[in-house]
Amino acid sequence: MDPRLEPIFDKVLERNAGEAEFHQAVREVFDSLSVVVGKRPEYLDNGVIERLCEPERQIIFRVPWVDDQGEVQVNRGFRVEFSSVLGPYKGGLRFHPSVYLGIVKFLGFEQIFKNALTGLPIGGGKGGSDFDPKGRSDGEVMRFCQSFMSELHRHLGEYTDVPAGDIGVGGREIGYLFGQYKRITNRYESGVLTGKGLGWGGSQVRTEATGYGTVHFANEMLSTRGEDLEGKRVVVSGSGNVAIYAIQKAQQLGAHVVACSDSSGYVVDEHGIDLAHLQDVKEVRRGRIGDYASERGSDCHHVTGGSIWDVPCDVALPCATQNELDEKAALTLINNGCRIVAEGANMPATPEAIKAFGTSAVLFAPGKAANAGGVATSALEMQQNASRDSWSFEHTEERLAAIMTGIHDRCAETAEEYGAPGDYVLGANVSSFLQVADAMTAFGVI
Ligand code: NDP
Ligand code: 2IT
Numbered sequence: 001m002d003p004r005l006e007p008i009f010d011k012v013l014e015r016n017a018g019e020a021e022f023h024q025a026v027r028e029v030f031d032s033l034s035v036v037v038g039k040r041p042e043y044l045d046n047g048v049i050e051r052l053c054e055p056e057r058q059i060i061f062r063v064p065w066v067d068d069q070g071e072v073q074v075n076r077g078f079r080v081e082f083s084s085v086l087g088p089y090k091g092g093l094r095f096h097p098s099v100y101l102g103i104v105k106f107l108g109f110e111q112i113f114k115n116a117l118t119g120l121p122i123g124g125g126k127g128g129s130d131f132d133p134k135g136r137s138d139g140e141v142m143r144f145c146q147s148f149m150s151e152l153h154r155h156l157g158e159y160t161d162v163p164a165g166d167i168g169v170g171g172r173e174i175g176y177l178f179g180q181y182k183r184i185t186n187r188y189e190s191g192v193l194t195g196k197g198l199g200w201g202g203s204q205v206r207t208e209a210t211g212y213g214t215v216h217f218a219n220e221m222l223s224t225r226g227e228d229l230e231g232k233r234v235v236v237s238g239s240g241n242v243a244i245y246a247i248q249k250a251q252q253l254g255a256h257v258v259a260c261s262d263s264s265g266y267v268v269d270e271h272g273i274d275l276a277h278l279q280d281v282k283e284v285r286r287g288r289i290g291d292y293a294s295e296r297g298s299d300c301h302h303v304t305g306g307s308i309w310d311v312p313c314d315v316a317l318p319c320a321t322q323n324e325l326d327e328k329a330a331l332t333l334i335n336n337g338c339r340i341v342a343e344g345a346n347m348p349a350t351p352e353a354i355k356a357f358g359t360s361a362v363l364f365a366p367g368k369a370a371n372a373g374g375v376a377t378s379a380l381e382m383q384q385n386a387s388r389d390s391w392s393f394e395h396t397e398e399r400l401a402a403i404m405t406g407i408h409d410r411c412a413e414t415a416e417e418y419g420a421p422g423d424y425v426l427g428a429n430v431s432s433f434l435q436v437a438d439a440m441t442a443f444g445v446i
Helices: 007-013 020-039 048-052 102-119 138-155 172-183 206-223 241-253 275-282 289-296 327-335 350-358 375-385 393-418 424-443
Strands: 058-066 072-083 089-095 124-131 161-162 233-237 254-260 265-269 299-305 315-318 340-342 363-365
Touching: 007 020, 007 048, 020 102, 020 315, 020 350, 020 424, 048 206, 048 424, 058 102, 072 089, 072 102, 072 138, 072 161, 072 233, 089 102, 089 172, 089 241, 089 375, 102 124, 102 327, 102 375, 102 393, 102 424, 124 138, 124 363, 138 172, 161 375, 206 241, 206 340, 206 363, 233 241, 241 254, 241 275, 241 315, 254 289, 265 289, 275 327, 289 299, 327 350, 363 424, 375 393, 393 424
Parallel strands: 089 124, 089 161, 233 254, 233 315, 315 340, 340 363
Antiparallel strands: 058 072, 072 124, 254 265, 265 299
16 A cells, blocks of 8 residues: 555544454555555545545434334444435445444445446445344334334435445335335435336336346456357356346356355356246245255255355356455465456455455456446436336346446556556546546535
8 A cells, every 4th residue: 555545544444443344445445546646646635535435424223123023123224325426325225134334334435436437426325234134024024124214214315315225125125115215205206216116116127237237247358358258157156136147147148157155055056057946946935045956956066154166167256245255265266267256246355365366367356346237227227217217128238238348448448557457456446536536626625
């Protein structure tokens, strides 16, 4: 890190004690910014970098609700409104027991740069709760969502803050959240949430967008080497929204997807993942990846625990959660001949893993570039809501593909310009930082 950035980073550590994931996300950006402050020292003088690390607003609230046994449960809700310099705060809500302020801040910080890369007018934010939806009935999830929105609604608005889904928040949850928002405010304000159902203001392709976009990005990376996904062996971690549609798009492009996972273990299916079966297990029955394996028969095996990155592949798409791919896993992937890693999840590779990829032949794309298709399509949903229009699947997918190609090229060109060809981390961080920092400079010290 450039020595001029060190005191700013030390201050981030001091003011945000114990928030390891937030420190990790900031550190990665600061490491990339060393090349910027050499050329553009004015960003040190006007406090842009320091201001960018401090969220504009952080909301923490109690979420009380009653479970099916009649017992009162109390969770904690968060919304970190990080930066509105390019547009309304935009970013998902995560419901997972591991959620605390440090997770929401890392995700919100990443979202500022990701959203800038899309080229669409959206700022960065993130929210969620330590509520665990696993094993909860629909009624419990509904009552939780209603209580969560009873507080959050006063902070939202199509010009203010527009949440969407993330881990543990999909179409069901967005429905309950939107219903409660509409009831409390007495306004059918479609543009206040994205990821809505297709019959009530949602956009075609939003469900598929993150996974599709990640695969499109990986294909663009391959094309820089004169290759494509046809015939490639692909491993996708996770089996949620992002993973499922990454698998679908990879298969549509002729890849052979052989493994996916959940937090209990992974499956290897040498005949190729049967997507319809996976969707039935995960999306319809809300089951586990172990159920997929046992119902599939003897050619498919389930490994409890272990690391999915032990499965040899040409292309690895981590689509589960942060820090799921460490240095050991990275070295295994490299030794097994993997050549492309594109992050569908947010920050799934540890800093040590990214370093290992950097000193190998692997091309690595960070989540803020490779998974930006989800939030980009959310912005397209906002566009459709604002114009009271709805676009076809084909048109929306074309827009998504063009946005992903644009992000790929923007990262690759910036990396080249700053003397680091093929370094998508540097390209993504520098290019988005410059856009955000220039807008902040134009607005003065606010
Ligand atoms: P889902 O809740 O649909 O799926 C999450 C998947 O990741 C599940 O398979 C889950 O397994 C697994 N997982 C979650 N936590 C852990 C953990 N601690 N250890 C191991 N596995 C875990 O979420 P999404 O697919 O929407 O999100 C996946 C990732 O993609 C996240 O990093 C998210 O931030 C990112 N992302 C999502 C976008 C979206 O539009 N949804 C957009 C951009 C990024 P299990 O069921 O066992 O918990
Ligand atoms: O991490 C992400 O980009 C998301 N969870 C999607 C955010 C959004 O507003 O669609």
